[in-house]
Amino acid sequence: MPVATKQLNFDLVVIGTGPGxxxxxxxxxxxxxxxxxxxxxxxxxxxxxxxxxxPSKALRYVITRMTEFRSNSLFRESGSSSNVTFEELxxxxxGVIAKQVDMRQTFYDRNxxxxxxxxxxxxxxxxxxxxxGSGLTTQLRSEAFVIATGSRPYRxxxxxxxxxxxxxSDTLLDMKEMPQSVTIYGAGVVGCEYAxxxxxxxxxxxxxxxxxxxxxxxxxxxxxxxxxxxxxxxAIIRHGEEYDRIEATTDEVVLxxxxxxxxxxxxxxxxNGRTGNTDDLGLEHLAIxxxxxxxLEVNDNFQTxxxxxYAVGDVIGFPALASAAxxxxxxxxxxxxxxxxxxxxxxxxPTGIYTSPEISSLGQTERELTEAKVPYEVGHSQFKSLARxxxxxxxxxxxxxxxxRETLAILGIHCFGxxxxxxxxxxxxxxxxxxxxxSLLYFINSTFNYPTxxxxxxxxxxxxxxxxx
Numbered sequence: 001m002p003v004a005t006k007q008l009n010f011d012l013v014v015i016g017t018g019p020g021x022x023x024x025x026x027x028x029x030x031x032x033x034x035x036x037x038x039x040x041x042x043x044x045x046x047x048x049x050x051x052x053x054x055p056s057k058a059l060r061y062v063i064t065r066m067t068e069f070r071s072n073s074l075f076r077e078s079g080s081s082s083n084v085t086f087e088e089l090x091x092x093x094x095g096v097i098a099k100q101v102d103m104r105q106t107f108y109d110r111n112x113x114x115x116x117x118x119x120x121x122x123x124x125x126x127x128x129x130x131x132x133g134s135g136l137t138t139q140l141r142s143e144a145f146v147i148a149t150g151s152r153p154y155r156x157x158x159x160x161x162x163x164x165x166x167x168x169s170d171t172l173l174d175m176k177e178m179p180q181s182v183t184i185y186g187a188g189v190v191g192c193e194y195a196x197x198x199x200x201x202x203x204x205x206x207x208x209x210x211x212x213x214x215x216x217x218x219x220x221x222x223x224x225x226x227x228x229x230x231x232x233x234x235a236i237i238r239h240g241e242e243y244d245r246i247e248a249t250t251d252e253v254v255l256x257x258x259x260x261x262x263x264x265x266x267x268x269x270x271x272n273g274r275t276g277n278t279d280d281l282g283l284e285h286l287a288i289x290x291x292x293x294x295x296l297e298v299n300d301n302f303q304t305x306x307x308x309x310y311a312v313g314d315v316i317g318f319p320a321l322a323s324a325a326x327x328x329x330x331x332x333x334x335x336x337x338x339x340x341x342x343x344x345x346x347x348x349x350p351t352g353i354y355t356s357p358e359i360s361s362l363g364q365t366e367r368e369l370t371e372a373k374v375p376y377e378v379g380h381s382q383f384k385s386l387a388r389x390x391x392x393x394x395x396x397x398x399x400x401x402x403x404x405r406e407t408l409a410i411l412g413i414h415c416f417g418x419x420x421x422x423x424x425x426x427x428x429x430x431x432x433x434x435x436x437x438x439s440l441l442y443f444i445n446s447t448f449n450y451p452t453x454x455x456x457x458x459x460x461x462x463x464x465x466x467x468x469x
Contacts, residue, residue, distance in 0.1 A: 006138055010036045012336060013128055013142040014329075015120050015281075018046020019322045020313030021148035022104060023329025029111040031337040036140060037113060038120040038130050044108070047150045047314075048322045049100050051170045058093035059173070060197050060354050067200045067356075068393075086178040086201070116140070122282035125306060144308045144336050147296065148329060149281070151314035154273035154293065163248045165267045169194070172269055179203055179266035183255050185243055186272030187214050189353050192226065194269060195235055196356040205235040206263050208255070210272070212239050215353070219365040219414045221400060226355060226416065229396065276315040293317070301341050302332040310336065324349050348432050350413075350424045357397050358420035362428055363412035366402065375405045379440070379464020383417045386459070387451035394418035399456040401427070401440065405468050408440040423453055440465060 011033040014021045021037055029035045041050065048054060066084065108115055118132035120140075128140045153168035155161050161168065167175070169190050178201050184191045187209035195207045207230065213223050214237070227237060241261070246268060247254040253268040276294035283290065286306050290296055296304055296311040304311050310332040313325035335341040353359040369376045384395040397417015403410050413427040430442050443461035448454045 008036070008138065008140050010034050010140060010142045012036075012144050012146065012333070013038065013120075013140050014146045014148060015128070016046055016148035016150055016277075016313070016315075017044040017104070017108075017115065018048045018148060018150050018313060018325065020150075020315075020325035020329040021046065021146065022107065023326040024146040024148060024310070024312060024333040025113050025329075026107060026111060027330040027333035028337055029113050031333070033333075033337060035111075035113045036116055036142075037108065038116050038118065038128070038140070040117075040119045042117070043101050044104055044115060045097070045101050046148075047152070048325075049097060049104075051173065053322050054097055054100055055090070055093040055173055056169070056193065057354055058096045059090055060193070060356070062089050062092045063197050063200050064356060085176070087176045089201075090173055090175075119280070121280060122285045125286050125308070145310065146329065146332055146336075147278075147281070147304075147309065147311040147315060148313045148325070149277040149315050151274040151276050151294070151320070153270065154275045155270070159246055159270065160248065161270075163253075165248050165253045166246065166270065167267055168270050175267075181265040182206070182267050182269055183208060183253065183263045183265045184269045184271055185255065186210070186270065187237070188271065188273075189215065191269075191271035192230075192355050193353065194271065195230060196233075196354075199230070199233050199235050200356055204265070205230075206255075206265060207235055207237045208241050208243070208257070208263070209237060209239045210242055215359075218351070218359065218361055219400065219412070220367060222359055222361065222414050222416050225398070226359060229357070230355075274314065274320070276317070278315060301335040302328055303335070308336075319349055319351075321349065321352070323352075348428060350421070350428055352421040352424075354421070357394070357417045359416050360420040360424035361412070361414040362424055363410070363431060364402065365412060365414070369402060369411060374411065376402050376411055377405050377464050377467050378402060379460040379462070379467075381456040381460035381463065383453075383456065386453065386456060388453050388455070389418070391451060392418070399423065399460050401443075401457075401460045401464055403440045403464060408465075408468075409438045410440065419453055423456065426454055426457055 012028045012035045014025045014037045017037055017039045025035050025037050116130050118130040120128045120130045123129050130138045181204040183206040184195050185208045187207050195205050199205045214227055242258045244256045244258045252264050255263040278290040278294045288304050295317040298311050298316050302310045302312050312328035312332050314320045350360050350362040379401040381399045383389040383397040389395045400414040402412035410431045415423050440461050443457040448458055
């Protein structure tokens with residue numbers, strides 16, 4: 001076993017440099033604590049920057065632009081070509097990743113937070129040993145720790161992920177050529193996003209859903225719109241299916257389903273869940289036990305069963321969003337520094353699903369309000385009626401407001417269409433207000449720039465208000 005070359009002392013050690021780790025490190029450093037971060041990868045930024053949000057959304061962007069190019073009659077008539085390989089498409093993300101890494105490195109440098117490279121493993125509740133690529137070790141003794149190690153795609157042991165035709169959301173990004181057909185097993189957020197992207201590239205898509213609906217946490221009307229849009233583009237959706245076995249050859253992959261169906265495609269994308277990165281952290285020395293998916297249980301202050309050990313981000317499971325992770329990291333560090341947390345992270349966290357078109361939602365769904373017997377009403381704005389959408393040609397979609405019939409308080413916002421993840425934040429600002437400030441009347445009485453997509457709020461508010469007055 002390598003001999004420790006040195007031992008360093010800190011107030012707080014953060015394991016992982018993704019959004020959650022960065023948020024914790026910056027907050028604690030600005031509060032005057034001596035902080036260090038540990039990163040196993042060769043570059044900072046975590047899975048979000050290198051394998052998750054940034055590369056997949058950059059890939060989606062260039063695919064969307066390519067699709068718009070191909071559908072534009074002006075370019076079709078001019079004979080312009082837009083044929084590019086998958087490798088060329090994914091390379092577009094490289095520049096974005098490099099900029100993100102450089103920018104985030106300056107945060108650590110400016111706040112005098114050292115980044116210690118290597119794999120961290122707890123030796124006791126206050127001692128973390130970090131082993132770098134050459135086998136040299138550094139021991140970090142700290143009063144407190146934040147585990148922000150993120151997650152990775154779940155890989156059932158019986159599936160051979162070393163086969164070139166069996167992929168997950170990480171290895172798919174390394175494809176060089178676009179397959180002609182793909183079966184996606186798992187119709188969660190990742191599965192639906194890649195179904196949209198690959199179908200827009202002309203790939204034949206089988207989307208296998210183990211449940212009876214797509215993304216059941218969404219409002220039913222949004223679910224229906226997503227399913228309709230995917231089918232209209234040519235994707236095949238198969239609900240309520242479970243895999244029996246996978247047969248991979250040099251030419252194809254056959255997914256055998258328990259229903260007896262056989263799906264023959266060029267590649268299989270396994271998109272059925274994620275696993276927290278808690279392997280080999282030495283958590284047994286802290287009496288911390290991850291669940292079956294490698295996730296850690298925390299309280300409202302993001303403390304594990306060991307009060308001085310916090311956990312944030314994907315490693316604690318839901319909502320598993322980069323935006324939420326950063327906020328969780330700051331909250332964990334605040335609790336450590338001040339001993340209390342006066343302002344818990346907001347519960348109003350919007351979902352952002354980057355299908356084509358996008359989906360974003362906030363608050364309660366019609367299903368939830370009906371079950372709770374809340375007297376609500378609905379206001380709609382169809383994008384096809386908005387001048388801005390007509391100008392851009394992105395007329396697919398809608399904005400849906402759910403509000404209390406008596407108080408007019410906004411209870412839920414659901415958007416399906418271009419720039420939905422941006423549009424949602426206008427409503428979020430109003431929904432976060434307390435008392436009369438959270439009112440449908442804000443959108444009715446406000447003046448919106450014209451033509452804009454933001455105008456959808458006024459249209460939807462008037463549509464809903466007419467139902468109760």
